[in-house]
Amino acid sequence: MTQQSNNQQQNSPQSNFIIRTFPVGPLQCNCSIIGDSVSGKALVIDPGGDADKILALLKELNLKVVAIIHTHAHLDHILASGEIKKATGAPILLQD
Secondary structure: OOOHHHHHEEEOOOOOEEEEEEEOOOOEEEEEEEOEEEEEOOEEOOOOHHHHHHHHHHHOOOOOEEEEOOOOHHHHHHOOOHHHHHHOOOOEEEEE
16 A cells, blocks of 8 residues: 555645545544644544544644544544543534
8 A cells, every 4th residue: 555545635736625534543444634724723533543643643734623523433433532632622523
């Protein structure tokens, strides 16, 4: 697997969005960080493990988490949520 597929990035000159998708946790669920390079705000989606890896990438990208979002409540999608919430103070959100 190439680095591009492991740490997918999508930035264009016309966009302020930062999008990173990468596998985390024991089941290698895809976690995504979606951020705005202008405001420095970000969403973390499905943090299924490896909180340190997620927090390190947020720091590298100079982003502040404003919400942790779960697409559903399976363990492989929520495992690192508590650690990220504790580190950032961001609320945890779960869709209906």
